[in-house]
Amino acid sequence: xxxxxxxxxxxxxxxxxxxxxxxxxxxxxxxxxxxxxxxxxxxxxxxxxxxxxxxxxxxxxxxxxxxxxxxxxxxxxxxxxxxxxxxxxxxxxxxxxxxxxxxxxxxxxxxxxxxxxxxxxxxxxxxxxxxxxxxxxxxxxxxxxxxxxxxxxxxxxxxxxxxxxxxxxxxxxxxxxxxxxxxxxxxxxxxxxxxxxxxxxxxxxxxxxxxxxxxxxxxxxxxxxxxxxxxxxxxxxxxxxxxxxxxxxxxxxxxxxxxxxxxxxxxxxxxxxxxxxxxxxxxxxxxxxxxxxxxxxxxxxxxxxxxxxxxxxxxxxxxxxxxxx
Amino acid sequence: xxxxxxxxxxxxxxxxxxxxxxxxxxxxxxxxxxxxxxxxxxxxxxxxxxxxxxxxxxxxxxxxxxxxxxxxxxxxxxxxxxxxxxxxxxxxxxxxxxxxxxxxxxxxxxxxxxxxxxxxxxxxxxxxxxxxxxxxxxxxxxxxxxxxxxxxxxxxxxxxxxxxxxxxxxxxxxxxxxxxxxxxxxxxxxxxxxxxxxxxxxxxxxxxxxxxxxxxxxxxxxxxxxxxxxxxxxxxxxxxxxxxxxxxxxxxxxxxxxxxxxxxxxxxxxxxxxxxxxxxxxxxxxxxxxxxxxxxxxxxxxxxxxxxxxxxxxxxxxxxxxxxxxxxxxxxxxxxxxxxxxxxxxxxxxxxxxxxxxxxxxxxxxxxxxxxxxxxxxxxxxxxxxxxxxxxxxx
Numbered sequence: 187x188x189x190x191x192x193x194x195x196x197x198x199x200x201x202x203x204x205x206x207x208x209x210x211x212x213x214x215x216x217x218x219x220x221x222x223x224x225x226x227x228x229x230x231x232x233x234x235x236x237x238x239x240x241x242x243x244x245x246x247x248x249x250x251x252x253x254x255x256x257x258x259x260x261x262x263x264x265x266x267x268x269x270x271x272x273x274x275x276x277x278x279x280x281x282x283x284x285x286x287x288x289x290x291x292x293x294x295x296x297x298x299x300x301x302x303x304x305x306x307x308x309x310x311x312x313x314x315x316x317x318x319x320x321x322x323x324x325x326x327x328x329x330x331x332x333x334x335x336x337x338x339x340x341x342x343x344x345x346x347x348x349x350x351x352x353x354x355x356x357x358x359x360x361x362x363x364x365x366x367x368x369x370x371x372x373x374x375x376x377x378x379x380x381x382x383x384x385x386x387x388x389x390x391x392x393x394x395x396x397x398x399x400x401x402x403x404x405x406x407x408x409x410x411x412x413x414x415x416x417x418x419x420x421x422x423x424x425x426x427x428x429x430x431x432x433x434x435x436x437x438x439x440x441x442x443x444x445x446x447x448x449x450x451x452x453x454x455x456x457x458x459x460x461x462x463x464x465x466x467x468x469x470x471x472x473x474x475x476x477x478x479x480x481x482x483x484x485x486x487x488x489x490x491x492x493x494x495x496x497x498x499x500x501x502x503x504x505x506x507x508x509x510x511x
Numbered sequence: 512x513x514x515x516x517x518x519x520x521x522x523x524x525x526x527x528x529x530x531x532x533x534x535x536x537x538x539x540x541x542x543x544x545x546x547x548x549x550x551x552x553x554x555x556x557x558x559x560x561x562x563x564x565x566x567x568x569x570x571x572x573x574x575x576x577x578x579x580x581x582x583x584x585x586x587x588x589x590x591x592x593x594x595x596x597x598x599x600x601x602x603x604x605x606x607x608x609x610x611x612x613x614x615x616x617x618x619x620x621x622x623x624x625x626x627x628x629x630x631x632x633x634x635x636x637x638x639x640x641x642x643x644x645x646x647x648x649x650x651x652x653x654x655x656x657x658x659x660x661x662x663x664x665x666x667x668x669x670x671x672x673x674x675x676x677x678x679x680x681x682x683x684x685x686x687x688x689x690x691x692x693x694x695x696x697x698x699x700x701x702x703x704x705x706x707x708x709x710x711x712x713x714x715x716x717x718x719x720x721x722x723x724x725x726x727x728x729x730x731x732x733x734x735x736x737x738x739x740x741x742x743x744x745x746x747x748x749x750x751x752x753x754x755x756x757x758x759x760x761x762x763x764x765x766x767x768x769x770x771x772x773x774x775x776x777x778x779x780x781x782x783x784x785x786x787x788x789x790x791x792x793x794x795x796x797x798x799x800x801x802x803x804x805x806x807x808x809x810x811x812x813x814x815x816x817x818x819x820x821x822x823x824x825x826x827x828x829x830x831x832x833x834x835x836x837x838x839x840x841x842x843x844x845x846x847x848x849x850x851x852x853x854x855x856x857x858x859x860x861x862x863x864x865x866x867x868x869x870x871x872x873x874x875x876x877x878x879x880x881x882x883x884x885x886x887x888x889x890x891x892x893x894x895x896x897x898x899x900x901x902x903x904x905x906x
Contacts, residue, residue, distance in 0.1 A: 445843040453628055453807060453847065460626040460810065480847070492832035497850050504847045508630055510619055 243267035255306040262301065264293045269300065336367035337414075341403055359406040361395040361414060368418060376437055377428075378421035439488035441481045447472075450480060450507070457508075479503040557866035559609070564652035567609050567617065573863045575606035578651060586654040589664045589698040590771075592643050594900060602871045608860065610641065612853045613648040619849070620649070620813055625765065628807040631845055633773070635818040636853035637831045639897020642817045643771055645853055649815055650769055658765040658812065659706050661755060661804070663695070666775040667822040669797050673782055676790075681746050685796040692744035692797060696737045699751070706764060707731035712754055718743050730754060749800040756804060759811035766812030768804055772819040776802055777841035779825050806844065816845070855894040864896070868903050876906040 248257075248270050257268060266287040275292045276285040287293055325331050340360040344353035365375060365386070378393075379386050386393050395413055397406040433444070441447055454471050471477065483500040490496055559574040561567060567576070583591075583605050591599070599605045616632055623630065634642045650660055663669075669691050679685040700707065710730040717723040718740065724732055730751065737747025759766040770776075776798055782790045792798045805814055818836045820826055826836060833850055834842055856864065865885055868874050878884040892899035 446846045449843070449846050456628045456808070456810070460628075484846070487834070492834050497833070497852070501850050504849055507847065508627070509624075510622065510630065510849070 245270040254303055255301070255309055258301040258306075260301055264298050264300070266290065266293070332364065332367065336363055338362040339407065339410075341407075357401060357403050357406055358396065358398040359403060359410050361397075361410040363393050363414065365391050365393055370418075370421065373424065374421040378417055379437070381417060381421065439485055441485055446484050447481075450477065453508070476503065476507045480507050557863040557870065558606070564617065564648060564655060565621070567614060569614065571609045572611060572614065573608065573857075573859045575608050575863070575867050578605040578607065580605065582651075582654075584701075586651055586660070586702060587647060588701040589695075590647055590650060590662050590769075594897075595644065598900075602873070606867065607644060607648050607651075608641075608863065608867075609648070610645065610853075610860065612641075612851050613645040615851060616645070616649055616815065617652055620652070623813055625762070625811050628810050629766075629768075629812050629814050631805065631807060631814045631816060631848040633816045633818060633833060633845065633848050633850050634853050635831060635833050635836070635850060637855075637895070638821055638828075639895045640853045640855055641896045642819065642853045646769055646771055646815060646817050650767070653765075653767040654702075656765070658767045659755065659759075660702055660767050660769065661699070661752070662702065662767075662769045663801065664698075664771055665819075665822060666770055666772045666798075666801070667819070667824070669795065670775045670778070670780040670782065670792060671824050676782065676784075677742065679745065679796045680743070681749070681796070685794055685799060686790065687742075687745035687796055689741045689744050692748045693738055693741050696734050696744060696747060696751075700731075700734050700738070707734060709763065710754065710758060712750070713757065716750055718746075745796045749796060752800045752804050756809045759809055762811065764811075766809075768812065768814040769816075770801065770805065770814075771817045772822060773805065773816040773845075774818050774820075774823060774826070774836040774838075774841060776805070777838050777844070778823065781824050802844070816848075856896055856899070857894075861889060861894050861899075864899060874903055874906045879906055 244267055264287075266289070269287070271287075273287045273293065274284040275287070275290055278284050285292075325334070338361070340362070342356060342358065344356050346353065365378070370378060382393060382395075385395060395410050397410045397413070400406045400409055451468060451471065454477075458471075480500075480503040483496065483503045487496045487500050557573075557575055559571045559576050561571060562576050562578065564576075578586075580599075580603075583599070595605075612634060616634075619630070619632065634645055636642055650662060654660055669688060673688050673691060675689060677687040677689060679687045708729045708731055711727050712724060712730060712733060713726060715723060715726045716733065718736060722736065722740075724736065733747050733750050733754075737744040737751075755766055758764075776792060778792065780790050780792055780795070782795075784790060793802070805816065807814070818831070818833060820828065820830050820836060823836070830836055837845065862885075865874075865879075865888065869880055874880070876884070879888075888899065888902060892902050
């Protein structure tokens with residue numbers, strides 16, 4: 187097949203070529219790499235349309251101070267020829283480096299925020315400013331905001347081009363409030379924390395209620411506010427069965443009526459009995475300074491856990507209590 | 512038989528030793544076994560000749576003292592850690608380092624008021640820092656002072672891998688461990704021979720239809736009964752503990768209760784009954800009686816305990832603090848106690864340990880005695896005694 191085609195292709199050339207057929211027989215050879223028609227290759231390279239060489243990537247033509255938001259105006263996948271950063275990603279082979287960005291699937295898989303650079307966000311804000319009202323001048327720091335508006339409501343609206351404007355994700359409502367701004371006494375606070383469970387964060391003292399069980403945002407907001415009201419009122423009430431609270435239910439260690447108190451009392455009584463000092467009573471024993479120190483050290487040990495300072499404090503207090511040097 | 516002196520044998524003239532005993536080189540050639548060779552500085556650092564623990568003080572800190580081998584068999588039939596036993600066999604001598612936690616405890620013990628309830632001391636620390644060996648130091652001291660030593664070498668052995676659990680004859684709810692009890696009784700007998708004839712039991716104990724121990728007979732009989740009749744071994748242990756507790760207040764003897772791995776008493780066990788239901792520690796008679804022993808409702812002695820994660824069941828490897836290992840129950844039972852931290856070597860102790868190994872020709876690597884070598888060992892072991900010992904075993 188190749189042999190038949192070869193002269194036919196040459197014949198297609200303008201006549202001037204045929205005169206120099208022999209001398210220019212080399213030229214098609216240079217155009218196509220190694221035209222020696224090997225017997226295994228039947229498809230001719232000369233049939234395929236000639237490919238253009240790949241152009242240099244756009245990154246080489248980018249100026250340093252270009253307008254980046256126009257390169258990535260919307261969320262788009264990572265295009266290595268468009269992003270001028272020498273990013274590498276991937277697990278390296280032995281004595282190798284992570285893979286480069288060209289043809290890197292890992293960079294395509296992850297979400298990128300190249301459309302949300304600070305410059306782009308500034309532009310978005312500028313565009314949105316005309317739809318916003320002024321921030322009230324009196325609320326210039328966080329404490330004032332906390333004081334006057336302790337409850338924070340978070341909702342999200344979604345805009346997309348599609349057959350319907352509705353988005354089911356828009357019904358979620360998150361209500362955040364700090365417990366210090368609620369009027370709760372000790373028992374009420376402990377009960378509320380037990381009632382809400384995971385929704386309370388100890389380090390920031392914030393109760394977060396996230397509702398999405400109703401179909402509309404307005405309904406979810408009402409439900410969240412209702413939950414907060416109910417929690418507040420219920421935590422102030424004391425039920426009868428709350429009297430059965432055991433030591434295992436306690437949130438923090440309470441020394442009174444604990445086994446530690448009993449132990450130390452017994453020990454002290456025995457010491458006094460050994461010294462033939464029988465006219466002591468419990469309150470006196472428990473009221474001494476050493477026992478007070480001991481109580482503090484045990485409480486801190488139980489509540490904070492073991493660390494050097496609590497353990498050494500405990501050791502000192504026991505030594506003083508038992509009169510060891 | 513290798514000499515114990517710091518001067519090397521004529522047979523072992525390797526260059527390393529000449530280097531570190533350089534100043535003494537001319538004397539080495541006239542190698543005599545006279546141990547009045549002036550103490551060279553490495554030896555002064557690593558050893559002391561004071562072998563009575565009662566006289567150990569701060570000036571001996573960091574130095575090794577020698578325990579004669581026949582004392583070792585009498586005082587520690589079962590107490591030493593296995594690697595230390597191997598080291599004793601290799602070096603043919605038993606040397607313990609005097610360290611701060613042990614010195615502190617010795618100070619407290621010397622000033623114990625035997626009329627007050629027994630004080631509990633708890634040694635805690637990370638893995639391999641020397642808690643068990645500190646306990647052994649204390650036991651040696653008390654043995655020298657003629658106290659009665661009640662030493663449970665590893666309480667973890669009583670809560671795991673026990674075969675042949677029998678239902679207790681004394682109390683149907685509890686379970687017996689005949690093997691562990693009989694092994695412990697044998698060792699107890701070896702350690703406290705002289706007391707067993709002096710102490711008399713104060714009640715009559717009936718073992719079965721044919722055998723009983725009368726009131727007033729020596730405690731040794733109870734121990735013998737436990738060793739010969741393995742079925743009653745656990746009950747024998749219980750009786751021994753009860754009698755000792757009762758009689759320690761009388762003043763005939765001082766009692767030292769030393770338990771290694773006391774956190775085993777309040778944790779979980781790996782033992783199961785035939786119907787695969789798990790056994791709680793208090794259902795084992797040995798553990799139940801031992802718990803009674805570590806309470807401080809008796810006087811006339813002291814209680815020294817060690818917390819140990821090695822060998823413990825169901826505890827994470829990095830746990831070493833008292834509350835982590837004892838749990839709530841254990842802490843509440845032991846409260847109030849004196850916690851004593853056992854930490855890694857300080858530079859002086861580390862230097863002393865390396866010198867000790869070098870003197871016994873344990874470190875054969877040619878760079879072991881150089882400064883660089885020591886720094887490398889310090890870094891690799893992080894001054895942890897157990898880790899250092901394991902590293903040096905390869906050198």
